[in-house]
Amino acid sequence: MKKLIIVVVLLASYSFAGDLLPLKHGVEFDHKGHQTKKVGMCSVCHGEHIGKIDGFGKEWAHTHCINCHKLYKEGPPTTCGGCHKTMSLLRQ
Ligand code: HEC
Ligand code: HEC
Numbered sequence: 001m002k003k004l005i006i007v008v009v010l011l012a013s014y015s016f017a018g019d020l021l022p023l024k025h026g027v028e029f030d031h032k033g034h035q036t037k038k039v040g041m042c043s044v045c046h047g048e049h050i051g052k053i054d055g056f057g058k059e060w061a062h063t064h065c066i067n068c069h070k071l072y073k074e075g076p077p078t079t080c081g082g083c084h085k086t087m088s089l090l091r092q
């Protein structure tokens with residue numbers, strides 16, 4: 001029974017997770033586009049806990065996003081503008 005509940009919760013969260021997640025500072029993250037065979041399972045980014053990522057922010061993103069793009073030699077340019085589409089970053 002516990003397992004069934006977990007599966008239902010996972011499916012529910014799956015359908016609520018938007019395709020395109022607008023992150024802060026002008027970063028548009030194609031969540032769905034990252035849920036591919038190539039990138040791997042949810043756990044690659046979420047670990048054991050599906051949902052908001054604990055301590056998500058610059059530190060997490062710059063480590064995980066950029067490292068993986070370097071690893072695959074794919075994704076946006078690793079320069080700031082590759083991910084940050086607005087200039088608000090420069091204004092803070
Ligand atoms: C390449 C990394 C990556 C992969 C793979 C990934 N996610 Fe995410 N996911 C994120 C990021 C980044 C966020 C936003 C983090 C935050 O705000 O804490 C997020 C947020 C979410 C949220 C919360 C959405 C919201 O609007 O609050 C759910 C639910 C979720 N993901 C489910 C999944 C599931 C299910 C899978 C696998 C099918 C998956 N994710 C695969 C990176 C990923
Ligand atoms: C585990 C590996 C992995 C992680 C983590 C990851 N990416 Fe990617 N990303 C990829 C790959 C592989 C592609 C190329 C996908 C393709 O086009 O088939 C990509 C493509 C992209 C693109 C290009 C446009 C697009 O959506 O196709 C953007 C922008 C991007 N990633 C942003 C991010 C951001 C922001 C994060 C962190 C929140 C992130 N990625 C985390 C592997 C990763």
Ligand code: HEC
Nearest residue numbers: 023024025027056057058061065066077078079080082083
């Ligand atoms: C692979 C994509 C990617 C690249 C490349 C990238 N960033 Fe980011 N950056 C992010 C993401 C994702 C966040 C977190 C967004 C959020 O918290 O919703 C972020 C957050 C930030 C923040 C916000 C810190 C805070 O106040 O929380 C700053 C400043 C920043 N980046 C500067 C830079 C600079 C400067 C560069 C170039 C040297 C750069 N970024 C390159 C994805 C990227």
